[in-house]
Amino acid sequence: MKDTGFELALQRVDLRDAAAVWMRHAEIYLRLWKTELAAPLVEPIIMVFAFGWGLGALVAARVAGLPYLSFVGAGVLAFAVISRAVFETTYGSYFRMVYQSTFDAILATPVEVESLALAEIAWATTKAAIDSVIILFVLLLFGAATSPFALLAPLPLLVGSWIMAALSLVVTAHTRDIDSYNLYLAVYFSALLFCGIWYPIDVMPAPLRTLAWTIPITSAVDLARALSVGRFDALRHTLEALYLIAVALIVTEWALDALRRRMVV
Numbered sequence: 330m331k332d333t334g335f336e337l338a339l340q341r342v343d344l345r346d347a348a349a350v351w352m353r354h355a356e357i358y359l360r361l362w363k364t365e366l367a368a369p370l371v372e373p374i375i376m377v378f379a380f381g382w383g384l385g386a387l388v389a390a391r392v393a394g395l396p397y398l399s400f401v402g403a404g405v406l407a408f409a410v411i412s413r414a415v416f417e418t419t420y421g422s423y424f425r426m427v428y429q430s431t432f433d434a435i436l437a438t439p440v441e442v443e444s445l446a447l448a449e450i451a452w453a454t455t456k457a458a459i460d461s462v463i464i465l466f467v468l469l470l471f472g473a474a475t476s477p478f479a480l481l482a483p484l485p486l487l488v489g490s491w492i493m494a495a496l497s498l499v500v501t502a503h504t505r506d507i508d509s510y511n512l513y514l515a516v517y518f519s520a521l522l523f524c525g526i527w528y529p530i531d532v533m534p535a536p537l538r539t540l541a542w543t544i545p546i547t548s549a550v551d552l553a554r555a556l557s558v559g560r561f562d563a564l565r566h567t568l569e570a571l572y573l574i575a576v577a578l579i580v581t582e583w584a585l586d587a588l589r590r591r592m593v594v
Contacts, residue, residue, distance in 0.1 A: 338585035339578075341443040350435060350448035351455070358456070365456075366463070368413075373464040376405045377471050380527065393529045395558055402473025403554035404526035406464050407486050410457045411546060414490035415517060417453035418497040419510050426501065426592075436592060446498060446588040450581065453494035458487055468557070476559030485556070488573045489549030493517075495577070495584040502587035525550050545576045 358365055380401045392400040425431035435445055461483035468474045474482065500513050523530065523541040530541045541547045548569035555561050 338443050338582050338589065339447075341441055342447050342585070343441060343444045346440040346444035347448040347451065350440065350445055351452050353435075354448070354452040355455070366459075368460075370463060370467075372409055373405055373467045376408070377402070377467065377473060380405065393531070394560075398471070398473050399475055399558055400529075400554070401527060402468045402471075403482060403550060403557045405473070406461065406468060406482060406557075407489070407524075407546065407550045407553055408521065408526055409464050410461045410483065410486045411490050411493050411549070413460050414453040414457040414494040415497050415514075417456055418449055418494045419501055419513065420507070421453070422449050422498060422501045423504060423507055423510075427507075432592060442589040442592050443585040445592075446585045447581070449498055449588075450491060450494045450584060453497075454487055454491045457490035457494075458483065461486060474557040476557055478556040478559055482553040482556040485549045485552035485570070485573065488577055489546050492545050492549075492573065492577050492580055495580040498584040499580070499587045502584070502591040520544055521546065523547070525554075545573055548573055 377398070380397075391397075432445060436442060465474065465479065465483060469479065497513075500510075504510065523533070523537060524544055524547040525541065526546075530538050530547065533541065552566055552569055552573075555566055
């Protein structure tokens with residue numbers, strides 16, 4: 330590639346190559362669809378029973394003006410969908426990069442690292458999208474999503490999934506030992522406790538509320554909950570959407586650059 334001076338990693342992406350890598354992942358997914366769909370079918374049902382009805386039975390008062398089942402429904406959706414994207418670009422990408430040498434095989438073709446990285450993020454988000462459709466159906470069936478706008482609830486979560494998939498790919502690009510993911514996942518699951526998934530962040534002290542709003546997942550969950558129950562705050566939700574888009578662009582650039590540094594010696 331001819332050196333043209335400073336160039337963003339996103340500018341080096343060939344969308345046709347990225348699409349070809351994405352199709353490779355999709356073909357493998359279709360071969361394994363029975364096992365791939367097991368988790369998104371079982372997990373939300375268990376979580377709705379455990380949190381919506383089990384814990385919800387102990388919550389006499391309404392939470393943020395909502396029945397606890399309706400409040401936690403968006404949290405169940407967010408937890409399952411975003412976590413799927415995280416696991417895909419941690420363990421999934423690491424196995425393809427190290428144990429299966431899939432990345433080496435792909436990069437032996439004219440595909441550039443940036444196109445490969447974008448395909449990894451896009452595929453992780455695609456798996457999150459597939460899961461979101463299944464989980465949303467379960468939530469509608471159990472009455473956890475009550476608004477006609479609930480069909481749009483996965484959209485902000487998919488942006489959140491893209492962000493977390495890109496951030497996880499950055500971690501993967503710097504991971505030399507698969508056990509190192511234990512620390513990253515410990516931080517990730519701990520951060521989820523501050524994101525308004527299981528309880529409203531308004532009950533936390535002011536410093537923790539500030540911390541929570543810096544985590545993009547919080548905005549994704551808040552937008553998804555607003556869509557699932559039909560309660561909107563135009564200014565806050567617009568700012569949240571813009572924040573998610575800005576963070577998505579930043580972490581995508583970071584992920585593409587990090588994977589190039591790992592793969593190109």
